[in-house]
Amino acid sequence: MVNRAHILAPALRTYRGKRTDPDRWGTWLPRPGDILVCTPPKSGTTWTQTILAMLIHGGPELPDKLPFLSPWVDVDLGVAAEDVKTALEAQTGRRVIKTHTPADGFPIWEGVTVIAVYRHPLDVFFSLRKHFANSADLALDDPRLQCVSQSFRRFIDGDADPEDFDFDTLATLTTHYRETVCADRVPDLKLFHYADMIRDGRRTVEDLAEAGGIDADAALIDRVAEATSFGEMKANAASYAPVGGTGFWKSDANFFDSASSRKWEGELSDEEFELYRTRVDEQLPDKPARAWLENGNGSATVE
Secondary structure (H helix, E strand, C coil): CCCCCCEEECCCCCCCCCCECHHHHHHCCCCCCCEEEECCCCCCHHHHHHHHHHHHCCCCCCCCCHHHHCCECCECCCCCHHHHHHHHHHCCCCCEEEECCCHHHCCEECCCEEEEEECCHHHHHHHHHHHHHCECCCCCCCHHHCCHHHHHHHHHHCCCCHHHCCCCCHHHHHHHHHHHHHCCCCCCCEEEEHHHHHHCHHHHHHHHHHHCCCCCCHHHHHHHHHHCCHHHHHHCHHHHCCCCCCCCECCCHHHCCCCCCCCCCCCCCHHHHHHHHHHHHHHCCCHHHHHHHHHCCCCCCCC
16 A cells, blocks of 8 residues: 555645646645655756656656656646646655645645745746746737836736736745745755755755755766756756647747846846835845845845
């Protein structure tokens, strides 16, 4: 009999959106040892999933494409829920699952490791712009494809509606951070920041192996670090991007943008940057928490 993870605490809230479907949590029946990657969009989710999957499977040669091994469990991207459930149940070892839902939107399971990754909100905004431009199903007049100043105001001024949580805003991002990190809901949460991760890719693989309780020697760390470099991920995007190879994206390779930080430099006016500062200060009044969301473990604070 398969050992199921015991629920320590139920979900506190339901999040849904155009694609997010909370009923699809039922496609995953957690087992002790499973890993849940819980991040806001465009914060290093796919990269983190890939590293963990390769570590669990003993190297870069994965038995299937990443989205099948490590599904985005609570979203409908055109794959039947029953197919997702069948594929997950067929995996006999540890599994890696993805969600963009904050931690108050799913149960806390005993023995399931939750790894959260965050990124500077302004870097998320500019990555989202390219992400939306690469989506094959967005109309040209979609507000997310407007000029920087217009789409920036939408991002900054928008709220965080749990019934429309796919409408990405600064508020949805800070809500995710507050409910996942600041609320201390998840016992032994493993916390990563994208800026720290891109600073040293090999160290990132080592740290994720430790966070996931995965036994990995130096040779495996080296192989996974090489296979998950930005260039390798982009070159093999059809195997890693969500629903890669299906035409969902105009370009699978462009799902992986630039692996960089401080994307706002030269793009936002002083007034727009000050508006961001005002909004983020309101939403995250705790200064140390806000500084970590923006910079991770880096010493310099963006002013």
